[in-house]
Amino acid sequence: MELILAVTIGVLFAAAAYLLLRRSIVKMILGIVVMSQAVNLLILTAGGLTSGAVPFVEAGQTGLSPAAADPLPQALILTAIVISFGVLAFTLAMSLRADQTVGTDDLDAMKGTDE
Amino acid sequence: MGPLVPCLLIPFAAAIACLLCWRRPSAHHAITVLGMGLFLAAAIRLFLAVDAGGVVAVNIGNWPAPFGITLVADLTAAIMVVVTAIIGLAVAVYSIADIDRGRLQFGYCIFFNLMLMGVTGAFLTGDIFNMFVWFEVMLISSFVLMTLGGERAQMEGAIKYVVLNLISSALFLAACGILYGKTGTLNLADLAIRTKAMMQPELLTVTAMMFLVAFGLKAGIFPLFFWLPASYHTPPVAVSAVFAGLLTKVGVYALVRVFTLIFVGDTPFTHGLLLVLAGLTMVSGVLGAVSQFDFRRLLSFHIVSQIGYMVLGLALFTQWALAGTVFYLFHHILVKTNLFLISGITRRKSGTFDLRQMGGLYAAAPWLALLFFIPAMSLGGIPPLSGFFAKFAIVKASLMGDTMFPAGAPVLAAIALAVGLLTLFSMTKIWNEAFWKAPPGERRPEPIARPWLLYAPVVALAALTVGIGLAPSFFFDIALRAADQLLNPGAYIQAVMRTN
Numbered sequence: 001m002e003l004i005l006a007v008t009i010g011v012l013f014a015a016a017a018y019l020l021l022r023r024s025i026v027k028m029i030l031g032i033v034v035m036s037q038a039v040n041l042l043i044l045t046a047g048g049l050t051s052g053a054v055p056f057v058e059a060g061q062t063g064l065s066p067a068a069a070d071p072l073p074q075a076l077i078l079t080a081i082v083i084s085f086g087v088l089a090f091t092l093a094m095s096l097r098a099d100q101t102v103g104t105d106d107l108d109a110m111k112g113t114d115e
Numbered sequence: 116m117g118p119l120v121p122c123l124l125i126p127f128a129a130a131i132a133c134l135l136c137w138r139r140p141s142a143h144h145a146i147t148v149l150g151m152g153l154f155l156a157a158a159i160r161l162f163l164a165v166d167a168g169g170v171v172a173v174n175i176g177n178w179p180a181p182f183g184i185t186l187v188a189d190l191t192a193a194i195m196v197v198v199t200a201i202i203g204l205a206v207a208v209y210s211i212a213d214i215d216r217g218r219l220q221f222g223y224c225i226f227f228n229l230m231l232m233g234v235t236g237a238f239l240t241g242d243i244f245n246m247f248v249w250f251e252v253m254l255i256s257s258f259v260l261m262t263l264g265g266e267r268a269q270m271e272g273a274i275k276y277v278v279l280n281l282i283s284s285a286l287f288l289a290a291c292g293i294l295y296g297k298t299g300t301l302n303l304a305d306l307a308i309r310t311k312a313m314m315q316p317e318l319l320t321v322t323a324m325m326f327l328v329a330f331g332l333k334a335g336i337f338p339l340f341f342w343l344p345a346s347y348h349t350p351p352v353a354v355s356a357v358f359a360g361l362l363t364k365v366g367v368y369a370l371v372r373v374f375t376l377i378f379v380g381d382t383p384f385t386h387g388l389l390l391v392l393a394g395l396t397m398v399s400g401v402l403g404a405v406s407q408f409d410f411r412r413l414l415s416f417h418i419v420s421q422i423g424y425m426v427l428g429l430a431l432f433t434q435w436a437l438a439g440t441v442f443y444l445f446h447h448i449l450v451k452t453n454l455f456l457i458s459g460i461t462r463r464k465s466g467t468f469d470l471r472q473m474g475g476l477y478a479a480a481p482w483l484a485l486l487f488f489i490p491a492m493s494l495g496g497i498p499p500l501s502g503f504f505a506k507f508a509i510v511k512a513s514l515m516g517d518t519m520f521p522a523g524a525p526v527l528a529a530i531a532l533a534v535g536l537l538t539l540f541s542m543t544k545i546w547n548e549a550f551w552k553a554p555p556g557e558r559r560p561e562p563i564a565r566p567w568l569l570y571a572p573v574v575a576l577a578a579l580t581v582g583i584g585l586a587p588s589f590f591f592d593i594a595l596r597a598a599d600q601l602l603n604p605g606a607y608i609q610a611v612m613r614t615n
Contacts, residue, residue, distance in 0.1 A: 020278070020282070025274065028278060032281050032285075035282070035285045036285055036288075039285050039288045039289045039292070042289050042292050042293070043288070043289070043292030043295070045296075046292045046293045046295065046296030046297075047292065047296055048296065072295070072301075073292065073295065076244060076291070076292065076295070079244075079248065080288055083248070087251075087281060090255065090258055090259075090277075091277060091281075094258070094262055094270070094273060094274070094277060095274075097262065097265050097270060098270040098271075098273075098274055101265055101266070101267045102267055102270055102271065107274070110270075110271040110274065110275075111271075112268060112271055
């Protein structure tokens with residue numbers, strides 16, 4: 001399972017890098033989205049994969065059994081998803097505004113301030 | 116309530132108060148200035164508490180460390196919070212005259228307060244994942260401040276700024292995940308304990324490099340700085356002043372934090388790499404600066420060059436060198452913000468940011484020329500101003516011979532001195548072009564409604580620069596003790612782990 005996920009993460013990062021290097025702003029934003037998903041999968045995998053052991057405290061116990069899955073990586077991912085969702089909304093609004101003021105989707109045309 | 120929590124609550128409360136009077140934007144400035152004043156008082160209280168009683172730590176929600184959310188302040192963090200509050204107050208006053216009504220109506224003050232909360236949170240957090248969250252608070256507010264107004268130049272600069280910072284955040288998050296996978300903790304103090312106990316600390320070096328790239332992008336070190344001079348000159352002057360002062364320095368602070376607390380197992384490689392990067396950052400920044408003719412772009416390249424000095428202090432990793440870094444941090448934030456604020460006044464006096472089209476400002480406004488002269492000479496490292504002592508400490512540390520790099524450090528000292536000379540050269544260029552030469556054409560000054568609002572923060576920051584220069588031993592003594600805490604993190608770890 002780790003191997004499949006590791007390959008998936010690698011492919012996602014590669015796809016994200018390719019999209020980020022495109023000249024179109026929309027594709028660049030898609031690259032950011034793919035990259036944040038790759039990072040989420042990376043956290044899940046790096047935190048250790050455990051199958052079939054939900055992190056619930058059994059009745060009568062005071063703590064998790066050692067075999068239970070670690071809930072913390074999932075909490076991290078949840079936080080990261082919420083943040084990336086907000087950031088995505090902002091970047092979409094920004095690209096709309098950029099398209100209205102600059103009049104192009106081409107990043108190479110945005111050199112007005114570079115002299 | 117302890118001294119830590121108010122430093123975060125006050126800017127947050129000010130932002131909420133501004134939101135509550137959304138329909139009365141004229142009240143926003145008053146709330147922000149009041150909030151920043153209270154924030155400064157809280158920050159000074161925090162500094163005095165840390166200065167008197169050592170490291171202060173608190174676990175939010177009463178969960179014991181390393182499980183709870185830890186806030187912690189050692190001397191370095193406390194100094195940074197005080198400087199943040201000073202800059203917050205200065206720019207809040209400047210904004211009253213600088214920010215137009217449209218930007219104010221769309222929540223300029225709200226995001227200004229939230230960004231300062233994010234910066235403060237990043238300085239005070241004791242948990243690497245929370246540092247990521249505070250970075251995001253700071254970034255999303257800075258994105259809004261950068262794009263607010265939606266001018267063409269702003270949008271072009273903002274796209275570069277936003278995308279590069281998001282890539283850096285993704286790397287930071289990935290590095291957090293891998294670090295957690297290796298150590299099983301995210302608390303900085305707990306991380307320090309567990310990495311020290313690791314059998315093969317070299318295995319952490321790859322993770323350390325991910326943090327170096329993530330924080331290096333934010334700090335603007337070579338070769339990751341190119342977004343900075345492409346974006347910092349586009350928003351209104353008040354915004355670019357607070358960005359220039361604080362945001363890159365959060366990246367430097369994060370580098371200092373992880374490379375003194377966690378990644379100290381493989382210092383010949385990690386700190387050796389920092390040493391090389393510091394030299395390249397200094398040189399490439401200053402060479403970019405000398406070729407510029409836009410006031411704010413020139414200053415932006417100087418941010419990059421000065422970041423190199425701070426990273427050099429971290430790389431040398433002795434008490435004198437780290438003290439130099441801390442001293443450099445607070446000197447640089449005050450001076451750089453001040454220079455950006457002055458660039459706003461010169462634009463109003465001459466109608467342009469282009470140095471070639473300026474001129475004659477010394478005749479038109481001699482007092483402004485003097486006010487520019489103080490931070491400019493301080494940046495160039497002329498005694499007795501603050502910049503001289505900052506550079507002196509770093510250069511002395513690299514020549515002392517007790518560093519890990521007895522062969523490389525003197526070379527870096529020579530580079531630092533040469534870069535200082537070039538810095539002075541580009542400051543004289545601004546002086547000649549903007550103040551000294553005869554104006555090339557008709558000047559088109561804009562009327563300034565309440566000039567004292569623009570001048571008061573500039574005068575205050577210049578006075579602080581002179582003050583640091585007049586009593587350097589007082590400030591350097593604090594920096595030396597801060598460096599001692601960074602080199603010997605025992606007190607930091609103890610303060611975090613025993614609190615509950």
